[in-house]
Amino acid sequence: MSTHTSTGTTHSPAPAVGRGAADAPTATALPGRPGVPFGRTFRAELRKMVDTRAGRWMIIVMAAVAVLVLAGFVIWGPAEDASFRGLLELATLPLAMLLPIIGIMAATAEWSQRTGLVTFVLEPRRGRVVLAKGLAALVLAAVVLAAAVAASAVANLVGGTGEWDLTAAMGGGVLLALLVYVLQGVAFGLLFLNTPVAIVSVLVLPTVWSIATMAVSSLEEAGRWLNLDLVTQPLFAGEMAGRDWAQLATAGAVWVLLPLTVGTYRVLHREVK
Amino acid sequence: MITVENLTKRYGGFTAVDDISFQVRPGSVVGFLGPNGAGKSTAMRMMTGLTPATSGRATILGRTYRELHNPGRQVGVMLDASAQHPGRTGREVLRVAAVSVGVGKARVEEVLTLVGLTDKEAGRRVRNYSLGMRQRLGIAAALLGEPQVLVLDEPANGLDPQGIHWMRGLLRRFADGGGTVLLSSHLLHEVQIVADDLVMIGRGRIVAMGSKEELLARGGTTVQSTDDARLTRLLEAAGVPVSRTGSGLVVDGEARVVGEIAARESVVLLELRSGGSEGLEEMFLGLTAATSREGDAA
Numbered sequence: 001m002s003t004h005t006s007t008g009t010t011h012s013p014a015p016a017v018g019r020g021a022a023d024a025p026t027a028t029a030l031p032g033r034p035g036v037p038f039g040r041t042f043r044a045e046l047r048k049m050v051d052t053r054a055g056r057w058m059i060i061v062m063a064a065v066a067v068l069v070l071a072g073f074v075i076w077g078p079a080e081d082a083s084f085r086g087l088l089e090l091a092t093l094p095l096a097m098l099l100p101i102i103g104i105m106a107a108t109a110e111w112s113q114r115t116g117l118v119t120f121v122l123e124p125r126r127g128r129v130v131l132a133k134g135l136a137a138l139v140l141a142a143v144v145l146a147a148a149v150a151a152s153a154v155a156n157l158v159g160g161t162g163e164w165d166l167t168a169a170m171g172g173g174v175l176l177a178l179l180v181y182v183l184q185g186v187a188f189g190l191l192f193l194n195t196p197v198a199i200v201s202v203l204v205l206p207t208v209w210s211i212a213t214m215a216v217s218s219l220e221e222a223g224r225w226l227n228l229d230l231v232t233q234p235l236f237a238g239e240m241a242g243r244d245w246a247q248l249a250t251a252g253a254v255w256v257l258l259p260l261t262v263g264t265y266r267v268l269h270r271e272v273k
Numbered sequence: 274m275i276t277v278e279n280l281t282k283r284y285g286g287f288t289a290v291d292d293i294s295f296q297v298r299p300g301s302v303v304g305f306l307g308p309n310g311a312g313k314s315t316a317m318r319m320m321t322g323l324t325p326a327t328s329g330r331a332t333i334l335g336r337t338y339r340e341l342h343n344p345g346r347q348v349g350v351m352l353d354a355s356a357q358h359p360g361r362t363g364r365e366v367l368r369v370a371a372v373s374v375g376v377g378k379a380r381v382e383e384v385l386t387l388v389g390l391t392d393k394e395a396g397r398r399v400r401n402y403s404l405g406m407r408q409r410l411g412i413a414a415a416l417l418g419e420p421q422v423l424v425l426d427e428p429a430n431g432l433d434p435q436g437i438h439w440m441r442g443l444l445r446r447f448a449d450g451g452g453t454v455l456l457s458s459h460l461l462h463e464v465q466i467v468a469d470d471l472v473m474i475g476r477g478r479i480v481a482m483g484s485k486e487e488l489l490a491r492g493g494t495t496v497q498s499t500d501d502a503r504l505t506r507l508l509e510a511a512g513v514p515v516s517r518t519g520s521g522l523v524v525d526g527e528a529r530v531v532g533e534i535a536a537r538e539s540v541v542l543l544e545l546r547s548g549g550s551e552g553l554e555e556m557f558l559g560l561t562a563a564t565s566r567e568g569d570a571a
Contacts, residue, residue, distance in 0.1 A: 014278050014294040017482045018301025018453075018470045027274055027299045027421045027451060029334035032342030036373055044372040051369065052360035053398070114356035117323070118414065121350045122373045124322045124339040272323040 046136035074159035083163040103185025170238025190263025279329035291477035304468030345374035349415030359400035404431030497521030497544035
């Protein structure tokens with residue numbers, strides 16, 4: 001079949017093909033640990049979240065909605081509620097809704113747009129890509145929140161009460177809540193690996209569960225422990241007590257950690273096509 | 274260097290890649306040729322760690338793909354030119370890859386020039402790219418890390434004839450510099466232009482491999498003379514099987530044998546050549562059809 005037979009190695013039964021001579025200086029692999037340093041994977045993933053048209057528009061829409069809500073409230077809202085705290089609460093509402101979608105898109109694009117064929121070839125250790133995506137989503141959420149804080153401050157100065165009534169507990173609570181929501185987006189994205197299904201699930205499933213726990217009295221107690229929207233209410237308000245933390249942990253485990261674990265397993269084992 | 278040893282992939286009862294073994298040495302441009310669904314892409318995905326092999330293994334530069342340090346620096350891979358985010362510009366696709374591979378922006382501009390994408394084209398979103406432009410972008414991405422090995426799935430697909438010749442030059446220069454190239458194609462005429470050596474695959478199995486000339490020679494020798502009837506008698510007398518075609522004879526023997534007989538007997542030859550693309554095409558169809566029948570009987 002072939003013109004040459006492999007002579008260089010005795011253990012290799014593979015017949016050689018091609019005009020490269022058997023005694024040509026054989027190319028050798030670069031020394032070093034497998035894969036790419038994590039910092040580079042992280043930077044690439046962070047960049048990929050905002051460099052597409054869809055990603056950029058999500059950020060623009062989030063900013064625009066926050067600005068509109070703030071402006072509307074300052075102009076038409078009850079003047080006595082327009083304190084720094086009240087304004088920030090308003091500005092973070094659209095963020096809690098839209099940040100998960102950015103997380104979803106970061107997780108699903110590798111499969112829905114098939115960019116995984118490049119991503120997982122450049123870094124074959126897929127777990128690190130998943131980790132980089134999660135961290136990048138968290139960093140992005142923190143940056144977006146910082147912008148919302150700045151916008152709220154400006155609104156407070158321009159048309160608010162000028163009251164600086166934000167407590168550290170509430171600031172930290174809002175940050176943590178947004179991080180939970182964006183991570184939930186990444187988790188659902190990894191779980192379904194399909195953008196529309198993941199978005200609909202993130203929006204609909206918690207609502208369905210809320211309605212179920214309200215309608216069925218036997219589920220009411222369970223709902224208190226497993227409803228992410230309920231358990232983050234004291235978090236946004238900065239009024240977390242002992243039981244609230246436990247409830248946040250249980251709801252977070254079910255709505256974030258569980259899909260994150262199953263989704264990561266899927267990504268690690270799925271064939272990239 | 275790419276080494277594939279007894280590589281096999283089964284999906285349930287279906288065997289997509291069936292015990293293939295070959296080695297591509299540095300300095301070679303090898304075409305991986307087979308009809309659609311022959312298992313070319315599956316084999317290439319196994320070589321690059323995207324699909325786990327059922328059995329056997331593939332190594333690049335002596336290591337399995339997943340063991341490679343910064344693989345983008347060692348192996349340039351393009352498995353599907355269409356698999357790009359449509360919302361990114363061509364330049365941005367390369368910049369993101371450059372971050373991961375660890376090369377600078379200057380290298381991005383270098384590879385853009387190398388594959389002939391203009392500044393304006395690089396600034397357009399991939400959504401608006403033709404298939405040919407996507408192929409060029411995919412090749413640019415593969416070359417980004419100045420690798421020693423290229424693994425390209427259907428790189429000439431969607432290129433115009435000029436583009437195919439351009440690719441031949443590019444890959445030949447890459448191989449002449451000590452690089453190793455494995456590229457796949459389902460079109461014989463395309464791979465004939467781009468590659469120097471072929472591995473033919475049908476129904477997951479290797480059906481033939483070797484240099485293009487060697488495989489062409491197996492398609493027989495085409496000969497045409499002023500007196501084909503006399504030449505036929507002479508060749509048959511010499512024990513060389515001959516068959517008539519519309520425009521001459523096809524001889525199951527080397528061109529040299531035919532030429533010698535013609536010279537000795539003073540037959541005027543009008544044409545004498547080994548195989549020809551028709552011969553290889555016929556063999557390609559024949560070989561793949563043969564494995565299909567085998568597959569059906571099994």
